[in-house]
Amino acid sequence: MTSPFSLPAVLSPPMTGHEAVVDAMYRCVMAFDTNDKDLFDSSFMPDGVFEVNGRSMTGLPEIHATGLALIFSVDTTHMVSNVRVHMKVAALSAEQHEASLTATVLSQHFVAGKGMEPAQNDLMGGSLYRGDLIRDTDGLWKFKHLLIKSIWVQGDYSIIGGNFSEMGK
Template identity: 70%
Template structure:
């Protein structure tokens, strides 16, 4: 589903710039916040690996079934900062970032007194240029450092998407 808050996946950035690499994390975060699966897919290789706190998903079908199914059940705001990019080879790069996320139950964020969960996480990614000219994640790893609020906002949806709590 496209959102009026999304720009096209391909912007007019030179592919050799670190800004072009960083655009992958911005596309991904905005896709989560706007429930835009097509924009999300523009940030991930079809066989990409997505790790969130020891939960590993491989390939877009599994990432959609487990990761997006969980995230899209929530209203979120991802604030991406401290982005650093290391250009490694002509078509490969690494990226790190710090991300703050506010989570609310779907449609409840504007209602007073609602349960919420805020988290601070570190991201590490390996990226490559895909055939469409966009930098995409080959591997995105997220490690939550802290959470504050009501963890059941997320936990309520874990069993529905096949995640087991340790």
Template identity: 40%
Template sequence: MSFPTTLPSLPLREAIVDAVYRFVLSFDTADLALFESAFYPDAVFELKDKVMNGIPAIRAGCYDNVSKLDTTHFVTNVRVNLPDSSETKASVTASALAQHYRTGQGNEPGATRLTSGSLYFVEVEKDDGSDGLWKIRRFKMKIVWTEGDWGVLTGE
């Protein structure tokens, strides 16, 4: 399944938040193009004590594992800070709930899972290139709680 990376006529704040939505939806649909459209090539992604620099590192350290799983990610409590002096840089904060099951086991009763609640802190910028998309420059995920088996993510 593939989704468009650009959506026409989004209001400014929705266009800003769309970078985060493209990122999380790419996991749930295993859509690499959508994933890559959410980031600048030199983006930084922080998860716990791990810092990933650049799309290849973020893909290897995060996307490649999670996109193979049966997942759903929900983003809520989204706030956008767009300073009056800038129409090209913003920050986004949000709460997220993510559910992870091993590949093909999401609909099995009693299947082992990992569910997490996180806070997102995201710096985005408008790409002045041809697509004009807002993209993630820096993404920090603070996992607040988890329930279940971390082996779901690690393949154990």
């Protein structure tokens, strides 16, 4: 689903270097917040691994069915900060095709459609993200592996249907 708050995956003018790698993170979390599957897919390799608190999902079909189904079922905002990028340069080429990044993310979750109602329960979390990315043939940087580790949570786990790391086990 396209949202009026989602820009195209490929921006103009095209980004390069660190900025283009960080944009993969921004596309990913903006997709979370706008329920935009296509934008999410632009940030992930088809066979990528999405790991949240020890729960691993491999490939876009599983990520859509499990991870995005949960994230898209609630109203969220994700604020990304402290992003660091490490570019890997191949020995025989000056062109960069692999990178890693780390970030700190603060996320707020509400029952879908209830966030603007007074006195609603919510779940807020602070997490560390670590990603390994490659530049795909379409020129976009995409996650091969995105690891999310929640450091703290505050609020009502029932907002997301229980402890995410224990769901589906």
